[in-house]
Amino acid sequence: MNKYVVMVSLAALLTACGEKVEQAAAPAEAPKAAVQAQQAAPTAEAAAPAVDKAALAEEAKAAVQALGGTLKGELEAAMKAGGPVDAMGICHTKAPEIAKAVSAEKGMEVSRVSLKNRNPVMGQANEWQTAVLNDFETKKAAGEDPATLAYAEVVDNEFRFMKAIPTAAVCLKCHGTELSPAVSAKLTELYPNDKATGYQEGDLRGAFVVVKNLTQ
Template sequence: MNKYMVMVSLAALLTACGEKAEKAAEAPAAAPAQTDVAAQQAAPASAAPAVDKAALVESAKGAVQALGGTLKGELEAAMKAGGPVEAMGICHTKAPEIAKAVSAEKGMEVSRVSLKNRNPVMGQANEWQTAVLNDFEAKKAAGEDPATIAYAEVVNNEFRFMKAIPTAAVCLKCHGTELSPAVTAKLTELYPQDKATGYKEGDLRGAFVVVKNLAQ
């Protein structure tokens, strides 16, 4: 009897162990570890690289100096060769070429704008540039030196820089209140919609503009 009971108990134990093994085998495998792609998707996006605004400003100043210095040299040579009428020809033909060359060299778009533009296409300020020019005028009225007034900002991955252009005495020959008949005639010929006259020495005549797309 005891031997029979032992055999029954042993059979029951073996059956139970077999069922456990079958259940373990039938159980679904554990979920695979998250793939690298999924992990990357779940992980927070890395922060955009910081913008070195100070370095951009220095680059923009260099671009302004390159444009302003080259143009000044061309105008001075033209003034000596043929007076203000000759200089206006330089502004009309060479200034856009110089701006294009400096832009390509510096990797930044460099131009000049004004609230009273002479060139109806290239010199016309857009909305944000107009706002900055008006702010420059307010700063000048408050006593700031026009030669030191500047603006720099990063907006929607676009670096923007503007540097005020004060009116020098020599500029009055083409931008002042009393122009020679020859200058007036040349202005009518080249710029029939000209607005860039009536300035006095020290007035803000406009600004250099430097723009760089930081997303490219």
């Protein structure tokens, strides 16, 4: 009898210990789930990063200033050295190189476009750029200063920025209504399909464009 009681008691004790072990082990799954949730959280944030459009716009303005300032310096030097014909040579050869260098330095694609492009490959506006340029024209016609016209937007993880380019008096030597025979001949040589003439001072000649892929 005593032996039977001892065996039953021992079995009960082992059963109870087993329940306690199982009950103690069960909560171990919770930290694992928490770790998985913590690991998943940064991934979700990375998929949809916060976009500071104002900061990107400032970066874009700096890129535009770098391109515009460098190109202006090159053109002024060429104008002093050989007049507008030499300046056209700068636009034809050095302008694409300057844009490429600024793009690499700033980490943004920087270029120039126009509704009346001179360069048939690089200067032609795409669909959204054309819409912005037309909007600039509408605002200018309503009395807004072309020098202040700018646009910034984020579309499908792509930051887009445009800054209007007003026609200055010096630009008329190559883009105006009355061109010298030498300039006309050079234009025919370099740009046989040129559309970028007939401007008057203050007209919108095009815009600087800055694009940044936000997923890279």
